[in-house]
Amino acid sequence: xxxxxxxxxxxxxxxxxxxxxxxxxxxxxxxxxxxxxxxxxxxxxxxxxxxxxxxxxxxxxxxxxxxxxxxxxxxxxxxxxxxxxxxxxxxxxxxxxxxxxxxxxxxxxxxxxxxxxxxxxxxxxxxxxxxxxxxxxxxxxxxxxxxxxxxxxxxxxxxxxxxxxxxxxxxxxxxxxxxxxxxxxxxxxxxxxxxxxxxxxxxxxxxxxxxxxxxxxxxxxxxxxxxxxxxxxxxxxxxxxxxxx
Amino acid sequence: xxxxxxxxxxxxxxxxxxxxxxxxxxxxxxxxxxxxxxxxxxxxxxxxxxxxxxxxxxxxxxxxxxxxxxxxxxxxxxxxxxxxxxxxxxxxxxxxxxxxxxxxxxxxxxxxxxxxxxxxxxxxxxxxxxxxxxxxxxxxxxxxxxxxxxxxxxxxxxxxxxxxxxxxxxxxxxxxxxxxxxxxxxxxxxxxxxxxxxxxxxxxxxxxxxxxxxxxxxxxxxxxxxxxxxxxxxxxxxxxxxxxxxxxxxxxxxxxxxxxxxx
Numbered sequence: 001x002x003x004x005x006x007x008x009x010x011x012x013x014x015x016x017x018x019x020x021x022x023x024x025x026x027x028x029x030x031x032x033x034x035x036x037x038x039x040x041x042x043x044x045x046x047x048x049x050x051x052x053x054x055x056x057x058x059x060x061x062x063x064x065x066x067x068x069x070x071x072x073x074x075x076x077x078x079x080x081x082x083x084x085x086x087x088x089x090x091x092x093x094x095x096x097x098x099x100x101x102x103x104x105x106x107x108x109x110x111x112x113x114x115x116x117x118x119x120x121x122x123x124x125x126x127x128x129x130x131x132x133x134x135x136x137x138x139x140x141x142x143x144x145x146x147x148x149x150x151x152x153x154x155x156x157x158x159x160x161x162x163x164x165x166x167x168x169x170x171x172x173x174x175x176x177x178x179x180x181x182x183x184x185x186x187x188x189x190x191x192x193x194x195x196x197x198x199x200x201x202x203x204x205x206x207x208x209x210x211x212x213x214x215x216x217x218x219x220x221x222x223x224x225x226x227x228x229x230x231x232x233x234x235x236x237x238x239x240x241x242x243x244x245x
Numbered sequence: 246x247x248x249x250x251x252x253x254x255x256x257x258x259x260x261x262x263x264x265x266x267x268x269x270x271x272x273x274x275x276x277x278x279x280x281x282x283x284x285x286x287x288x289x290x291x292x293x294x295x296x297x298x299x300x301x302x303x304x305x306x307x308x309x310x311x312x313x314x315x316x317x318x319x320x321x322x323x324x325x326x327x328x329x330x331x332x333x334x335x336x337x338x339x340x341x342x343x344x345x346x347x348x349x350x351x352x353x354x355x356x357x358x359x360x361x362x363x364x365x366x367x368x369x370x371x372x373x374x375x376x377x378x379x380x381x382x383x384x385x386x387x388x389x390x391x392x393x394x395x396x397x398x399x400x401x402x403x404x405x406x407x408x409x410x411x412x413x414x415x416x417x418x419x420x421x422x423x424x425x426x427x428x429x430x431x432x433x434x435x436x437x438x439x440x441x442x443x444x445x446x447x448x449x450x451x452x453x454x455x456x457x458x459x460x461x462x463x464x465x466x467x468x469x470x471x472x473x474x475x476x477x478x479x480x481x482x483x484x485x486x487x488x489x490x491x492x493x494x495x496x497x498x499x500x501x502x503x504x505x506x507x508x
Contacts, residue, residue, distance in 0.1 A: 017500065017501065048501070051335075051501065051504060054335075054339035055338075055339070055498075056334075056335055056338050056339050056498065056503050056504050057498055057499075057501050057503070057504070058495070058498045058499050075341070075343075076341040076343065077341075079339065079340060079341045080341050082339075083339075084339060086335075089332060089335050089336060090331065090332040090333070091331070091333060091336060092257065092261065092327075092331040092333050093331055094260075094261050094264055094265055094331075095257070095260050095261065095264075099257075099260045102256070103253050103254075103256055103257040103260070104253075104336070104340070106249060106250070106252060106253030106256060107250055107253040107254075107337070107340045107341070107342055108340060108341065109247070109249050109250070109341070149336070
């Protein structure tokens with residue numbers, strides 16, 4: 001938060017699909033080393049925001065700058081420093097865990113690939129599944145693989161779309177512990193979505209609350225809870241989500 | 246254009262084929278089956294009519310060359326479908342990989358596939374029917390390269406349609422190329438087509454290749470006119486299809502279809 005240049009600088013970002021507005025003129029910053037939780041009910045625009053930040057979707061209007069560089073114009077340079085993990089994506093089923101990591105390493109132009117793979121496999125305790133076919137992984141193992149592919153590239157920005165959804169509490173706890181430790185050691189910026197309010201409180205320095213494609217609140221958990229006069233983030237979520245209904 | 250990223254995609258597909266017996270067999274099964282059936286038909290025709298001079302060369306040569314085009318098309322389209330089936334497009338296009346690099350990698354893959362299939366078919370034709378495709382001479386090489394380019398053109402067209410319309414268009418991966426077969430004049434001269442269809446055939450680079458192949462067999466001379474037309478048309482269509490692919494890619498990114506194409 002001391003750097004004069006935000007890791008992510010979003011200005012007046014709008015995404016429309018025909019008559020439907022998925023994101024409506026949102027602006028926010030994500031500072032180096034900061035974790036921001038993107039919160040909102042289904043259809044609020046969280047995943048759309050992440051897809052726009054990954055440049056797999058183009059905005060209708062507005063701008064995205066990553067470390068000061070315009071994402072559209074400097075896509076290749078910028079995306080080397082950004083990675084993501086999501087419960088909703090997969091990796092080629094017919095490749096082993098190691099083969100998938102090797103392909104990703106080549107895609108991002110990493111050097112010393114074998115050492116990087118060894119490191120990430122050790123960090124995420126994946127030695128037992130290293131040579132396992134991806135199609136045979138459990139959902140917890142799959143989450144670890146998508147996380148491994150994301151952190152292996154040494155990103156400066158990590159976008160996490162419900163990284164612990166559908167995981168049992170034990171594995172979810174391990175994933176969160178890994179992310180917290182990794183964030184502190186690597187000093188990366190994270191944008192995090194989840195429907196688990198406790199997780200959001202635990203992981204996020206700041207919350208951005210989206211509703212119907214607009215930012216309706218942003219600040220620390222305490223600020224948002226105070227602003228809405230509720231007892232915790234979950235109560236704020238319920239209040240805002242029900243207003244939408 | 247990064248060779249390392251193109252290589253990454255090649256490695257990804259080589260891992261896939263190395264392990265998948267059905268995929269590996271698929272490359273050889275249909276071409277060999279085609280060769281067996283058409284081989285017997287041509288042998289039968291050769292026995293029946295003395296007038297059909299060089300019928301084996303005509304049919305088996307045409308069959309092998311058609312397969313070059315078909316496999317070149319499949320190399321591109323199936324590679325794209327593999328990414329859809331694996332729900333891997335987001336991983337790829339959220340990386341520094343560009344659409345152009347993706348396309349180049351699928352083209353390289355198609356050349357690999359064509360090489361493997363052609364090798365098997367050439368050997369099988371020689372073993373089973375004592376047919377040597379190289380009787381067509383060195384002039385065969387530029388014609389084969391033209392067929393690969395035509396395969397790419399149809400492959401990129403098909404891939405663009407699948408990318409835009411999703412899995413409902415998947416069937417085109419196997420069917421689209423056969424739409425071009427009647428006007429490619431693979432097994433018959435262009436002159437047998439009805440007059441209204443002939444201009445369409447002349448606009449098809451593959452028809453020039455097969456007309457050229459027949460001219461080599463009948464006259465023993467390289468038909469440079471056909472070669473020139475095939476090359477010129479291929480260059481024009483290839484440029485057009487590359488533009489179409491990039492346009493479709495941009496449309497899909499705008500409509501959010503790129504990450505939903507497999508859903």
